[in-house]
Amino acid sequence: MVGAFEFAPAIAALPFVSFLVALFVGRFMPKKGALAGITATGGSLLLSLWVYLAVLTSGDPHVEIVHTLIGVTDPFSLELGILIDQLSALMLLIVSLISFLVFVFSLGYMNDEGETGLPRYYAGLSLFSFSMLAFVMASNLFMAFMFFELVGLCSYLLIGFWFRADAPPSAAKKAFLVTRFGDYFFLIGVVGVLGTFGTAAFAGDGSFPVLAEQALAGEAAGINTFGFDPQTWFTILGLLVLGGVMGKSAQFPLHTWLPDAMEGPTPVSALIHAATMVAAGVYLVARMYGFYALSPTALAIIAFVGGFTALFAATMGVVKREIKQVLAYSTISQYGYMMLALGVGGYVAGVFHLTTHAMFKALLFLGAGAVIVAMHHNEDMWKMGGLKERLPVTYYTFLAGSLALAGIIPFAGFWSKDEVLFEALLRGMDNPIFLVAYAMGLIGVFFTGLYTFRMVFLTFHGEPRTTIAEDPHHFGWNMKFPMVVLGVLATVVGLINMTPVAELTGAHIEFLHIWFEHGGETLTVEHYGALLEQWAGYGAVDASTALVLGSGAVSLLLALAGAGAAHVLYNVPDPDEHTDKLGSIKTVLFNNYYQDEYQVWLAEGLTANVARGADTFDQGIIDGAVNGVSSVSLFLGDRARRLQTGVVTNYAALLTLGLVVLLVAVGILGGWFV
Amino acid sequence: MMIELLLGVCLVGGLAVFLLPDRYSARLSFGISLLPILASSYMYATFDGVGNALLEGSTLAFETRVNWLSVGPYELFYHVGLDGVSMPLIVLTTILTTLAILSAWTPIDERKSQFYGLMLLMEASLIGVFAALDFFVWFVFWEAVLIPMYFLIGVWGGPRRKYAAIKFFVYTNVASLVMFVGFFLLVFGLGDSVQSLGLPAIAGALSAPGAVGSVGGLSPNAVKTAAFFLMFAGFAVKVPVVPVHTWLPDAHVEAPTPVSVILAGVLLKMGTYALLRFNFTLLPEIAQQYALVLVAFAIVSVIYGALLALAQQDLKRIVAYSSVSSMGYVILGLVAFTLYGLGGATFQMISHGLISGLLFLCVGVVYNTTHTRMVGDMSGLAERMPITAGAIVAGSFAYMGLPLMSGFVAEFLVFSGSFAADFAYAPVFTAVAMFGIVIVAGYYLFAMQRTLFGEFSVSTDYEITRAAVHDVVPLVVLIVLIIALGSAPEIVFGMIEDAVRPMTELTTTQQADAGPAGMLGLGVSLLGGVLL
């Protein structure tokens, strides 16, 4: 199946073409560029499927250099290439599927609502898909960084799509700036990796994870660790790259941009949260997992930050009023779980959760978008209620997504979250840090159940609380179709990796595990396991069946408890704002633990003041010195010109005096007067 | 003969435009300025130079060397020729001049023929600076640039044009003097071993060990150090390096848009080009010895310049100060003395020329329509001026180093180069300098948010119309070039690499091993210092 790989670059190229088409001729097209985007992403989806099948049959990774940016070989060259292996093939499928559905949904959300500037919207969306697909296919860290940044640009353009209002441009700026701050560390990391290894390739014998491993084993020569112990240096590099990951994947403390990013159109939010920008961070960790596996410190930090973020964001999600805000915090929280999984060595669990999350979160956002359209762009859940009867398709698909998000068996989220927590528990049995991370993740499950069903009940159950909710706006197939597709997927996608069932029955139905056991030698999950065991001290832990089941049962119970609490509190005809009873805690939660405040202070208060101080210094002291030199010379010149009286006699006298002085001086020096 | 042709077309064309009446000058000068583009593109396509112009083993493209006259013991040659560093700069000059002339059609409405004549004259001088290889010829062109620039700022500038023009002229002229003294200190130090002021000859003489003797009681090493720093000080003004940068914002703000484009796009590159040619090619060992001092200048320029840009309200001042910041990267790359450092610095010269040119043109278009440049005086321009707003967004992101645009490649190369440089704590210093990219993002994002987005309003009473075609064409051309260079940097980097690689062999590699603990401590304290 060589054919599939030959077309692999087209997976990314098709959306790029549609970007150009939408940008330049979109305004002359019937759907303002939507059709080009749908065609392109549909094509990408088909090609991704083909490539996926090709990987399935051949099993070997496909590496190819597509374009050389800098062809110098010494010290290193900069290339754009593609790497198709199990991980990227899976991710391509997810990204192109979600992109395609988002394009279709946009027909309803944007075109039917009569928005202006649609060519710009579709161009941005196409560029977004292009950047993410290229990022997923990236064969080296340098290329990954490039498209990571482009993803950031697209998010800026799309979050700020409604630029005439004040909030969206501000949110777009914040998103770009905060992720840029993370990318600063990522860039140092990329430069450092290239400087250290002379290559940034992800796969192959000369790739940097392999070289790093050899360096640790003392086998590789010519690796410049800048005077550090290799292990320390690799940890530093890993953490630097992690800076970018934390920015894009909205991990604490760089998560603040994400809730604000809800100012963008809802389909964009779906794309950002499910498949593109936020996913990029976690995907990057998975992509260079062979490198992180070498550094226990970096892994511990990843796990701890992930666990903390999972809990931290979940608590904030409980008190939000807007439906999209709740989903935003749930995204932060869910990516925390993925980080937790990757940090504790659960590579498959992390990717599994990434996959399931992509489905149900895209679904939830599209559902929320449908609700928002129905509510005439009112997002406040307290203004909704009772939409269940009026929007049945939306309700049932949204419910499927919510069950998946909350982690209720047998929906997708249960399987993946259970596996994440199980891996964390396994690791936590040797190391208290991971145990704390696990505990935080576990408590997060309760809050997830609570906020998810609070959202469902407030939106769909009870009595309509406003007149708009009594008679919502209706929408067409183009919004229902993507929701139905994703609803089905969110229900069943968890079946690809039912580890507890496999454990119980002994049947080999852990398809995702099997999938990742194939492929390039240094990219398989076994290889990662070996690395973890050798370098990070993650020994194999004997997991009894009871533990597997117990872990699953605990998380399911907690999720049900959360959902139950929501049921008791909010599934009534006329719910109260129970969170008001929390008093000052609610204020803290509602204000996101004042994270925004200090970051805005850092960005605006502090930096702007420093900048103003620098400006005053520059104008006053540095330029003042320059102008001082100028005024001193002007002053001296002004004084000196007064010698020039215009009276010839004075000139002559000065001349004479000058001559006398000169003669005396020369005479004394030359010994004339002896 | 191609270089003479270029110079001749610009000079004769400039003179003709100068003398002809105003009503022909705009179109005529545009037409004339297309000829150098054609010529330089042809030269670019047929470029056959090898190696660095000043160093042994190089073959120059389009070389002319004629004995001109002798002064004292020195033979002066008319010697011009191109290598991989100067060729792209000449192409940049020709392209930017044409675009600047095109962008002058709207704002310049008096003394047109003089304006366009001076623009062409300046183009000739700039080409001469980049092509000359004999100090004397080079110096004549170097100084000749100031004259048209002085008049262009002083006659067609804004309200404080006299102040700005005089400041510019005096500042850069004093700097030339300092540099001149430094250069001749070096030449006198060489004594009898050079008989000409040709730069290759001097470089050849300097490469011999112990070539420099003592001058006026200074030891040979002191002569070299003094010469290096005098020249550095002289060129630093042109670059400009903090703390001798203050002429730049004033000159930029007062200069008319087309002149700002040339000023930022090409004139600043004279400084870095001269640093590369003189300081870093002639005296590499001094550059290495004092690398930390130079890096400190670079970092201060990057961070301090960016902070200053953050505090500005005038769009032109923002771009002007961010030029200070960007040129700091060039210094950083030069000091690194690695292939990517030097090559990246040269690439950054080209890239910054295009990007800052683009942004100045954008600000000019905004100013032509709204008659204000203050951030607080306008908002929501994207609604009425979509193409210009798009160009501003593109330019700003290019400045922030967005991938697939030339700024990213340039900055990435500079960072990779200096990260692996030989001087102590190179990674830490690089990381600190890289923080500039965050601040750059900050001020451009703030400026864009306030001017382009939000509700449309402009505090002046002019009617806002779409920009004319001849205002938009230069923007599009520059964006295309920026993206082309960003996605296929090989089209110039191959040439640059060939010319700077010999320079990396000038240095004696001495890996200054810094203790990891010290490195971390320094990094944390530096970053902390920068952040606070």
Added chain:
Amino acid sequence: MVPSQYYLVLSAAVFCIGLFGILTRRNALVFLMSVELMLNAANINLVAFSVQNGNLTGQVFSLFTIATAAAEVAVGIGIILVLYRNFNDVDVTTATTMRW
């Protein structure tokens, strides 16, 4: 023969007398006369060194100097006339229009 020093001292004396006139007087005509004295001091030097070195050029030159002095006086008087016409005076201190 008379030693050259004496000629030089004579010439210095004549020159300084002329200079003294220029420095202390304000009448433009007196100026002109003083300038003549100074020129002639130079002539004395030329002739003295001509004899000292046995070279005729100095003497020829002094002739030329005298001729030039004549030209200078002609122009000088013209200038004084203009001066008088413009300022109604031949006092050099009144004509200060050309200062800075």
Added chain:
Amino acid sequence: MTTRPRLKLGSHLLPGLAAVALFVVMAAAFLSAQFPAPQGFGSGSITASIGYAIFDLSGPITSEYFLVAFEIMGVLLVAALVGAVMLAREEGGLGPLSGSGSRDVRADGAIETETESDH
């Protein structure tokens, strides 16, 4: 106070001291200098030789020739004569020499310098 003629050694004589000082210095220098004995011209009429030299003829004493200088001198004298006449002519029409014109120039210059010293 008796009335008697007073020597007007006012301050206007003060600059004259410079001339006196110059004389003192020069005299001191000349008198301390040593010259060899003057060579003189030996035989032959000096005056005649000068006449020959001026017209590029060889006279009793050899010398350089000065015909060109002589001719130029003639031109100079004519020019000076014409110039003197021009200057001395009543209402010569030479605008720039009129008083008011020069004052304008001065006034402009003063304004120019004022603005420059503003910064």
